[in-house]
Amino acid sequence: MTEAAIRNKPGMASVKDMPIVQDGPPPGGFPPARYARRIPNKGPSAVAIFLAAFGTFSWGMYQVGKGNKIRRALKEEKYAARRAILPVLQAEEDERFVKEWKKYLDYEAEVMKDVPNWKVGESVYNSGRWMPPATGELRPEVW
């Protein structure tokens, strides 16, 4: 009933005379649709792109070099400070070591006093150089 009310054509004799409602093209057809490629050929050339990349890279490496120079200077400052205070620390340690070594030699002399032909404090090496004692412990009272 409602279709007849919507699609009413005045002077309609029966429902079979209702006008046909269809989805179709507009009169005259659709306008033609372009489907051909049209990629433009403008923009930077290959040489320009290469130069831009190379320029950015070299500027970046220049910044890296500048930063490395600064870092090297900082490291040099730290190493120079360590070189300056090394002798004090070594001298203090030498004093402490000599004191402990004398005590150790006295102990060794007492332990080995009955052994014939024992030279107290003799180096166990044949090279003639002084080697630090290889007891396996650097500072027994600390460890």
Next chain:
Amino acid sequence: MASAVDAAGDPIPTSAVLTAAAKHIQFRCQEENVAFLKCKKKDPNPEKCLDQGRQVTRCVLSLLKDLHQRCTKEMDDYVGCMYYNTNEFELCRKEQEEFEKKCPLE
């Protein structure tokens, strides 16, 4: 942290104090340091280089005492900053500049 000086007012040679004064030590105690290192290079035996070692210690300790007496506050600030930043020079530039302005390296 305890202060950088002991009971008699002498600076204790801790790592912070020594690195803070390192540039001064490098300038003022250079001969003693070089003599000690030459002796060590010739013979690493500690008993043979005790004299040079004593001179080095004397030079450095007297230098520390002199620096501390001349610019007490700046040196204390610099040593405190060094202690806080574990001897990083880059983090203590401000205190370093004030210290070197007050007690310049000759």
